[in-house]
Amino acid sequence: MHEVSHPVVFGFGRQMKVTPYGVGAGRRLACGMVGLLVGACAMESVGPNSVREVTIGILSRERPQSVSVQCETLRVFAEGTTETPGTTLEVEADGDSVLFRPSRTARTASLIVTCAEPLTITSPAGGPRRYGRRLEIQARRSALSLRVAVPFEAYVASVADAELGELLSANREPRELRRAMRIVVRSYALAGLHRHADEGYDFCDLTHCMHFPGLMPGAEAGEAGPVLLNPRTEQVLPAYFHSTCGGTLAGPRSAWPEARDNDLYRSGPDGAGNCARSPHYRWRAEIETDDLLGVLPGVRSIQDIQLRRVQGRVSLIEVNDGRRTLRLSGMEFVSRAGRAWGWQRIKSNAFRMRRLSHERYLIEGRGLGHGVGLCQWGAARLAAEGATAEEIVRYYFPGADLVETRSP
Numbered sequence: 182m183h184e185v186s187h188p189v190v191f192g193f194g195r196q197m198k199v200t201p202y203g204v205g206a207g208r209r210l211a212c213g214m215v216g217l218l219v220g221a222c223a224m225e226s227v228g229p230n231s232v233r234e235v236t237i238g239i240l241s242r243e244r245p246q247s248v249s250v251q252c253e254t255l256r257v258f259a260e261g262t263t264e265t266p267g268t269t270l271e272v273e274a275d276g277d278s279v280l281f282r283p284s285r286t287a288r289t290a291s292l293i294v295t296c297a298e299p300l301t302i303t304s305p306a307g308g309p310r311r312y313g314r315r316l317e318i319q320a321r322r323s324a325l326s327l328r329v330a331v332p333f334e335a336y337v338a339s340v341a342d343a344e345l346g347e348l349l350s351a352n353r354e355p356r357e358l359r360r361a362m363r364i365v366v367r368s369y370a371l372a373g374l375h376r377h378a379d380e381g382y383d384f385c386d387l388t389h390c391m392h393f394p395g396l397m398p399g400a401e402a403g404e405a406g407p408v409l410l411n412p413r414t415e416q417v418l419p420a421y422f423h424s425t426c427g428g429t430l431a432g433p434r435s436a437w438p439e440a441r442d443n444d445l446y447r448s449g450p451d452g453a454g455n456c457a458r459s460p461h462y463r464w465r466a467e468i469e470t471d472d473l474l475g476v477l478p479g480v481r482s483i484q485d486i487q488l489r490r491v492q493g494r495v496s497l498i499e500v501n502d503g504r505r506t507l508r509l510s511g512m513e514f515v516s517r518a519g520r521a522w523g524w525q526r527i528k529s530n531a532f533r534m535r536r537l538s539h540e541r542y543l544i545e546g547r548g549l550g551h552g553v554g555l556c557q558w559g560a561a562r563l564a565a566e567g568a569t570a571e572e573i574v575r576y577y578f579p580g581a582d583l584v585e586t587r588s589p
């Protein structure tokens with residue numbers, strides 16, 4: 182149990198750190214998929230404990246200098262005192278201090294805000310967005326650092342909806358797609374709980390972890406559900422997902438050479454074009470040679486460029502400029518290209534590259550994302566054709582076990 186009894190002891194992550202995740206002392210689910218499908222395992226399922234709450238570092242890209250926090254009855258804890266400033270609290274960073282109003286203009290190193298309802302936060306760049314019931318604020322170099330405690334299943338439901346985005350509204354019957362995505366998000370989150378332990382929270386709100394734009398409508402009704410388990414380690418599987426595989430799925434080793442358990446993820450064709458209706462199914466980009474050199478560190482010219490592949494995806498790029506050979510992983514190239522040229526040019530690590538002239542290269546690719554795990558556009562088609570959530574995740578993670586979680 183990681184719930185803390187009093188907000189004042191809600192330190193930056195120390196007390197909130199959740200326990201390592203695994204099946205613990207529980208037995209494995211004996212009845213398998215069939216039982217899960219008919220619900221017969223619910224009573225005897227002894228899968229991993231669910232987590233009650235996670236801490237999210239929010240507005241991590243914006244790093245606002247000020248925010249406005251709203252709630253029916255705010256309670257503010259700072260410097261050992263408690264205040265009830267009403268329904269609105271204005272907070273501002275001043276150096277490494279936090280200033281807050283309106284009850285009084287006060288300066289503190291750290292501020293905790295709680296409310297019986299989800300807090301609403303508005304920043305200069307956007308909002309209002311709804312978050313959890315507890316917020317901790319610090320300041321560093323006149324930028325606010327905000328962490329919210331969010332019920333875990335509300336986080337899972339919000340991320341699943343946010344990551345599916347337009348696919349949900351376009352789907353006439355999104356229930357099973359949404360359930361499948363929640364299984365994947367729940368698993369991915371539980372497998373990566375300590376990603377930001379050094380910063381004192383579980384996840385950031387960016388795609389580095391998963392996109393979390395605040396609580397989505399209905400998310401608070403999210404209930405515990407199944408997770409994917411690595412049958413060899415009995416740990417929760419990092420259930421990767423992506424927008425569009427472009428027709429061919431790959432195991433994690435194609436993107437991250439040190440990755441293990443490649444066989445637990447589907448590789449090869451995604452059905453007969455499950456995601457063929459995605460606008461990202463095929464793409465092409467013409468890139469100036471100078472721009473290409475800009476994302477290849479230390480290379481002065483391109484004498485020779487070789488793309489090495491694992492399961493059809495570019496795992497390694499080798500560039501020789503006559504003096505030395507640069508080796509860059511395919512994912513690092515996609516990431517550098519995204520930062521330099523915008524994320525809509527090089528959409529995936531499944532591409533070919535051809536020199537058009539001395540000045541230009543043509544890059545032709547398939548899909549959006551790394552192609553590992555669940556393909557969202559493919560899953561949407563499977564759901565539209567009547568597949569259940571369980572069938573969808575079994576399809577994309579054929580080597581994983583699917584087990585129920587227990588409520589904490």
Ligand SMILES: [Zn+2]
Nearest residue numbers: 384385389390
């Ligand atoms: Zn992150």
Ligand SMILES: [Zn+2]
Nearest residue numbers: 426451456556
């Ligand atoms: Zn696909």
